[in-house]
Amino acid sequence: MRGLSSFIVSLCLCIPLASCAPPAPPHAMPGAVTVSILDVGQGDAILVRSPEGKTALIDAGQSSSNIVSTLEQQGISTLDLVVVSHHHADHYGGMEKVIRAYHPRVFLASSSSHTSEPYLRLLRLVRDRGIQAIGPLQAPRKIELGTVVLTIFPQAPNDPKEENNNSIGIRVEYGSFSVLLPGDAQTRERRWWERMAPNLCADATVLKLAHHGSRNGTDARWLDLVRPQVAVASMGKDNEYRHPHPEIVELLARSQIPLLRTDRDGTVTIRSDGLHWQVFTHPEVSTGWPIFDQRKSDRSRGDRRSPPKPSSGLININKASKTQLRKIPGVGQVIADRIIKGRPYRTVDDLVRVEGIGEKRLTEIRPYIRAR
Numbered sequence: 348m349r350g351l352s353s354f355i356v357s358l359c360l361c362i363p364l365a366s367c368a369p370p371a372p373p374h375a376m377p378g379a380v381t382v383s384i385l386d387v388g389q390g391d392a393i394l395v396r397s398p399e400g401k402t403a404l405i406d407a408g409q410s411s412s413n414i415v416s417t418l419e420q421q422g423i424s425t426l427d428l429v430v431v432s433h434h435h436a437d438h439y440g441g442m443e444k445v446i447r448a449y450h451p452r453v454f455l456a457s458s459s460s461h462t463s464e465p466y467l468r469l470l471r472l473v474r475d476r477g478i479q480a481i482g483p484l485q486a487p488r489k490i491e492l493g494t495v496v497l498t499i500f501p502q503a504p505n506d507p508k509e510e511n512n513n514s515i516g517i518r519v520e521y522g523s524f525s526v527l528l529p530g531d532a533q534t535r536e537r538r539w540w541e542r543m544a545p546n547l548c549a550d551a552t553v554l555k556l557a558h559h560g561s562r563n564g565t566d567a568r569w570l571d572l573v574r575p576q577v578a579v580a581s582m583g584k585d586n587e588y589r590h591p592h593p594e595i596v597e598l599l600a601r602s603q604i605p606l607l608r609t610d611r612d613g614t615v616t617i618r619s620d621g622l623h624w625q626v627f628t629h630p631e632v633s634t635g636w637p638i639f640d641q642r643k644s645d646r647s648r649g650d651r652r653s654p655p656k657p658s659s660g661l662i663n664i665n666k667a668s669k670t671q672l673r674k675i676p677g678v679g680q681v682i683a684d685r686i687i688k689g690r691p692y693r694t695v696d697d698l699v700r701v702e703g704i705g706e707k708r709l710t711e712i713r714p715y716i717r718a719r
């Protein structure tokens with residue numbers, strides 16, 4: 348069956364959130380997207396900041412969460428977009444406080460009929476404040492957050508029995524860097540995404556684990572498609588649900604996918620310039636090499652250390668599949684196709700003849716590749 352995602356270019360509805368250009372919050376970084384999986388106890392809250400200072404908050408934790416002070420600590424003064432991934436209180440609970448404090452421009456939620464009095468109160472607040480309310484469509488929906496693109500997954504068939512399966516899926520993209528945010532989607536919804544929108548799920552740099560790392564939020568088939576380089580899960584310390592499930596922790600370990608957890612690691616912040624990426628607090632799980640602040644300090648010391656090699660084997664540019672080639676930092680679909688078209692290569696130096704790979708790029712990716 349042809350995936351809906353193949354219609355993405357022709358059918359997507361673009362909403363540029365680029366109006367009156369407020370000043371960039373102090374934590375936004377020119378030339379880089381910043382994604383923070385916030386520590387809000389048991390629940391989800393994910394903050395996305397574009398290089399231009401545009402901001403999106405996906406979920407806001409429980410009503411008892413300290414979401415507003417957390418956002419203040421993150422230097423957030425305005426929010427362009429807020430999203431409720433699904434109608435469970437550990438995702439929308441803190442949103443009322445957020446809307447009162449920030450008056451975001453756009454509110455995105457599904458039209459699932461699962462509801463409660465606090466959720467209806469939230470919807471009334473959105474209406475009364477005159478905030479534009481939108482939802483997922485039958486086709487992928489693109490939202491431009493400055494130069495960062497959020498693709499909202501097509502709406503899966505409603506599951507009246509399990510609200511987790513009505514989660515809004517989002518792929519955040521900046522250059523070749525991407526973050527997959529599946530809400531609390533359980534197996535039924537993920538299987539639908541796998542069939543109907545495989546391109547939106549495949550090869551994400553970072554996967555926020557669905558349903559706080561529980562057993563129904565992740566499985567081997569899902570990981571085979573998403574192929575994340577790092578997984579992040581949000582949950583409360585010693586939570587009563589025993590998230591994350593030991594089977595998932597073990598599955599990730601077997602798949603050599605590092606797992607970061609807000610209950611142990613606190614807020615997890617990842618930055619990318621669209622080519623390299625780095626988890627600020629955990630440079631050991633970042634692919635690539637010291638970037639941003641580290642790069643500056645290296646330069647000032649005159650330190651010309653070569654970048655660390657990835658722990659897994661080098662990628663053979665003559666034999667690797669397209670998916671494997673995309674594991675090379677900065678290599679997206681287009682460059683991977685060109686690499687395959689340009690085969691064979693006698694040495695890695697021959698890659699310089701591939702359009703889009705100059706001497707500089709070749710120097711950067713050399714530690715990851717081999718020709719035989």
Ligand SMILES: [Zn+2]
Pocket residue numbers: 390391435437438531558559
């Ligand atoms: Zn949840």
